Amino acid sequence: xxxxxxxxxAVVGAALLLGCVSEPASAQPASAQPAASEATTSEATTSxAASPEAADGxxxxxxxxxxxxxxxxxxxxxxAVRELGGTSGFRVDATEDAGAFTTRNLRRYDAVVFLSxxxxxxxxxxxxxxxxxxxxxxxxxxxxxxxxxxxDWEFYGGLAGAYFQSHPAIQPATVTVEDRAxxxxxxxxxxxxxxxEWYNYRSNPRDRAHVLAxxxxxxxxxxxxxxxxxxxxxxxxxxxxxxxxxxGHTKESYADPAFRRHLLGGIRYAVGEAQADCRxxxxxxxxxxGSPASLSGWKQAGPGSxxxxxxxxxxxxxxxxxLWYAGQDFxxxxxxxxxxxxxxxxxxxxxxxxxxxxxxxxxxxxNNGYEIQxxxxxxxxxxxGSVYGFQSADLDRRDxxxxxxxxxxxxxxxxxxxxxxxxxxxxxINDFTNTDPARSLADGHIGIQNHGADDQMAFRDIRxxxxxxxxxxxxxxxxx
Numbered sequence: 001x002x003x004x005x006x007x008x009x010a011v012v013g014a015a016l017l018l019g020c021v022s023e024p025a026s027a028q029p030a031s032a033q034p035a036a037s038e039a040t041t042s043e044a045t046t047s048x049a050a051s052p053e054a055a056d057g058x059x060x061x062x063x064x065x066x067x068x069x070x071x072x073x074x075x076x077x078x079x080a081v082r083e084l085g086g087t088s089g090f091r092v093d094a095t096e097d098a099g100a101f102t103t104r105n106l107r108r109y110d111a112v113v114f115l116s117x118x119x120x121x122x123x124x125x126x127x128x129x130x131x132x133x134x135x136x137x138x139x140x141x142x143x144x145x146x147x148x149x150x151x152d153w154e155f156y157g158g159l160a161g162a163y164f165q166s167h168p169a170i171q172p173a174t175v176t177v178e179d180r181a182x183x184x185x186x187x188x189x190x191x192x193x194x195x196x197e198w199y200n201y202r203s204n205p206r207d208r209a210h211v212l213a214x215x216x217x218x219x220x221x222x223x224x225x226x227x228x229x230x231x232x233x234x235x236x237x238x239x240x241x242x243x244x245x246x247x248g249h250t251k252e253s254y255a256d257p258a259f260r261r262h263l264l265g266g267i268r269y270a271v272g273e274a275q276a277d278c279r280x281x282x283x284x285x286x287x288x289x290g291s292p293a294s295l296s297g298w299k300q301a302g303p304g305s306x307x308x309x310x311x312x313x314x315x316x317x318x319x320x321x322x323l324w325y326a327g328q329d330f331x332x333x334x335x336x337x338x339x340x341x342x343x344x345x346x347x348x349x350x351x352x353x354x355x356x357x358x359x360x361x362x363x364x365x366x367n368n369g370y371e372i373q374x375x376x377x378x379x380x381x382x383x384x385g386s387v388y389g390f391q392s393a394d395l396d397r398r399d400x401x402x403x404x405x406x407x408x409x410x411x412x413x414x415x416x417x418x419x420x421x422x423x424x425x426x427x428x429i430n431d432f433t434n435t436d437p438a439r440s441l442a443d444g445h446i447g448i449q450n451h452g453a454d455d456q457m458a459f460r461d462i463r464x465x466x467x468x469x470x471x472x473x474x475x476x477x478x479x480x
Contacts, residue, residue, distance in 0.1 A: 057089040058110040058271040060141075065096040067119030071145060073251045077115045080254035084264045090271065101126035103133070110271035111139030111241075114146035114160075116248065121149060131155050134240035139270030142244035143263070147199065159237050161209045161244050162201035162230075168222020170197045170249075175231060179212045180290075180312070180460045181338035181408035182234060183274040184243060184265030188213075188258060190290065190312060197249040199231070200224040209235035209242075210278040232262070234269060234278040236426070241270050241278070275403050277336075277410040277426035284336060284463040287325055287446075288314070297327030302362035304450040306459075315342055315458045316350060316450035322362035324353070324447030325462075331443050332467040335413040339374060342456040346405020349375040350457035351388060354415060355434075355444035365447055368439060370432075372413055372422055374457060376402060385422055385429040393422070393429040401427035408460070415441050416467060 062081050064074045078094045085092040090110075101122055106112070106129060122130065127150075134140065140159050148164040150156040157163055175192045177185050198215055204225060205211070213232040217223030231246040243266035253259045268274040288294045290312020300306070304318030314323075341348040356369030365371075371388035380386065384402060385393030401424040403409050412423035418441050422430040434441050448459055 057091065058273060059091045059093070059108055060085065060111050060113060060267060060271065061100065061106075061109045062092060062094040062113045062115050063096070063100070063117060063121075064094065064115040065098055065117055065121040066145075067121050068148065069118050069145070071116040071249065073249065073254065074116055076251045076254040077143065077248060080260055080263065081113060081115070081267070084260060084267070088264060088268075090267070090273075098122050098126050101129050103129045106130065106133040106138065109133075109138070111141055111267060113141040113143060113267070114149060115143045116145035117149040118145050119149065120152070122153075127153055127155070131238075134159065135238055136240075137272075138240045139272065140237075140240060140242040141263075141266050141270045142242070144199075144246060144248040146244065147201065147246070155238075158208070159240075159242050161205040161233050161235065161242065162203050165200045165202045166224065167197050167199050168220070171195060171220050171222075173198055173220035174216040175213050176216055177213050179210065179276075181410045182210075182212050182265065182276045182278075183268050183407070184232065184234070184245070184262050185212045186265070186408045187261050191216075192258070196247065196253070198223065199246045201230075204228060205230055205233050205235075206282065207280055209233040209244075210281055232266075234266070234276065235280075236278055241272065243267075243270050274407065275401050275409070275425040275427075277412065277423065279426050281336070284334075284465045286461070286463050287327075288459070288462040290460065297325055298323050299326045299360070301360050301365075301447075304452075306448075306450060313458045313460050315456055316448075317453070317456065319450040319452040319455065320362065321450050322353060322365055322447045323450065324356075324358075324365065324445050326358060326445070329358070329443055329445050330415070330464065330466065332416045332469050333414070334465045334467060335415075335446055335462070336410060336464070337448075337462040338408050338410050338460040340403075340408045340458050341374075341405045342458040343454070347375075347377055348405075348455040348457050349378075349451040350455060351375075351449045351451075352411060352413060353445075353447045353449065354413060354420070355439065355441040356447070358445055362449075365445075369444055370420060370434070370439070370441065371449070372411065372420075372430075385424055387420065387422075387430060387432045391430065391432045393424075397427055398424060398429045401425045401429060414467075417442055417469075 062078055082092045142160045172195045177188045177190050179185050211230040211233045215229040215231050217227050217229050223229050234243045269276055300323050302321030304321040306314040306316055306323050308314050351371040351373045353365040353369045353371050356365040373386045373388045374384050376384040380392035385398045410425055414421045418434040420432045
C-alpha cells in the first residue's frame with residue numbers, strides 16, 4: 001500500500017454521534033439503489049473529483065453496495081466523507097461496484113469505508129482480494145449497517161467486530177464515551193444524549209476489540225446486551241486496522257459536527273494518520289476519572305499544581321513538583337493513562353514516576369523511583385518513552401507510534417517484579433529491568449510530574465489493573 005502524509009484535523013465539533021440501522025426503518029428496498037454504471041467504473045470508481053490539496057495525502061474508498069435493506073442516508077454519508085477529505089487532506093473515491101475489490105485496485109487505498117452496506121456484497125474472489133489487502137496493512141472503517149453485512153464470511157465478521165441482531169424504535173439514548181484519547185472520541189463529552197436507531201449485536205466485541213463508546217441501556221428502551229453495550233470500537237486485525245461505529249443511520253448524522261468529527265477520527269486511525277491503543281482493555285479501575293472526587297486520593301508534592309478542566313482533563317502549571325497517588329502503593333500492575341502536550345509550542349516536559357516511597361518531597365521520587373519521560377525533543381535517554389537517565393526507548397518504534405503535539409497519546413506502563421515495560425499507543429517501545437539495589441520497582445507509588453512554568457502537560461483517565469505477583473525468574477523470562 002501507499003505511504004501516506006499526515007493530514008489536518010480541522011473539523012468543527014465537540015460533541016458525539018452514533019446511530020444505527022438495519023431493517024426497513026427509514027430504509028429503501030435494495031432494488032432502489034442506483035445501477036453500478038451510474039456511480040462507478042469497474043476499477044477506478046470515482047464519484048467525485050478529489051480536491052487538489054489532497055493529491056499527496058491518503059486515499060479512501062467508500063463502498064456502499066447493498067444486497068439487503070438500503071438506507072436513505074447513504075448519499076449524505078458519501079457527501080460527508082468527501083467533504084471531510086477535502087478539508088482534511090485525503091482523497092475519496094466512492095463505488096457500489098464490487099468489481100473494485102481486486103488486489104491491484106485495493107493497493108491504491110489506505111482505507112476502505114463500508115458505508116451501511118447490507119447482505120452479501122462480495123463474491124469469493126473479491127473477498128480474497130480484500131483479505132489480502134487487510135493482511136498487507138490496509139484499513140477498514142465500518143459505518144452502521146456494515147455490521148449487517150456478509151454474515152457467512154468469518155473474516156469479515158472478525159474485522160467488523162460484531163454482527164447486527166436487532167434494533168428498537170428510534171429514540172433518545174445516552175452514549176458513554178469510554179476512550180478519551182482515540183481520535184474518534186477524544187473531542188467528545190463523556191455522556192452524550194442523542195436520538196438515533198440503536199443496534200443490538202449478536203455478540204459483545206469487548207474481549208476482542210477496544211471499546212471506544214457504549215450505550216447506557218437504562219437510558220432507553222430495547223437494549224438487549226445486559227448492560228454492556230458497545231456501540232463504537234477499534235482493533236488491529238490480521239495485519240490491518242479496523243474502526244466501527246454504530247452511528248450513521250439518519251441523514252442528520254452526517255450534518256452533525258460531532259458525528260463528523262467522530263467519523264473523521266475513525267478514518268484517520270484506519271489510514272494510519274493517527275495512532276491509538278486499540279488492544280482490548282478489561283479489568284482496569286480508575287485512579288483519576290475526570291471527576292473532582294477522583295482526585296481525593298492524590299497529593300501535590302512540591303511547587304506547582306494541576307488544574308481540573310470541565311472536560312475531565314488535568315493540566316500542569318508551575319513546578320517543579322509531583323502529583324502522586326497517596327491512596328495506595330502498588331506491586332505488580334499495568335498502569336494506563338492518556339496525555340498530550342498542551343502549550344502553544346508543544347515542546348513540553350513531564351513524566352510518569354513509578355516505584356517510589358511516599359513523601360511530600362518530589363525529589364524523593366527522582367532519587368528512589370523511575371521516571372517514564374515525556375519530552376520528544378530531548379536526548380535519547382531522556383526523551384519520550386525513555387526510562388529517564390537509564391534507558392532510551394526504541395526510537396524508531398517510538399517515532400512511528402507517537403502522535404504530534406496537541407493530540408492525545410496513551411501510555412501503558414507495566415511493572416512486574418523489577419521489570420518495567422512501556423507501550424505507547426499500543427506499541428511496545430521500552431523493556432527495562434532494574435538492577436540497582438538502592439531502588440526497587442516491586443513496591444511503590446505512582447505520580448505525574450509538573451515540570452515547570454513553561455511546560456503544560458494534560459492528562460486524562462489514569463487507570464490501573466493489578467497483576468498477579470510472579471517469581472523473579474518467571475518475570476524475567478515472560479514475553480509481551
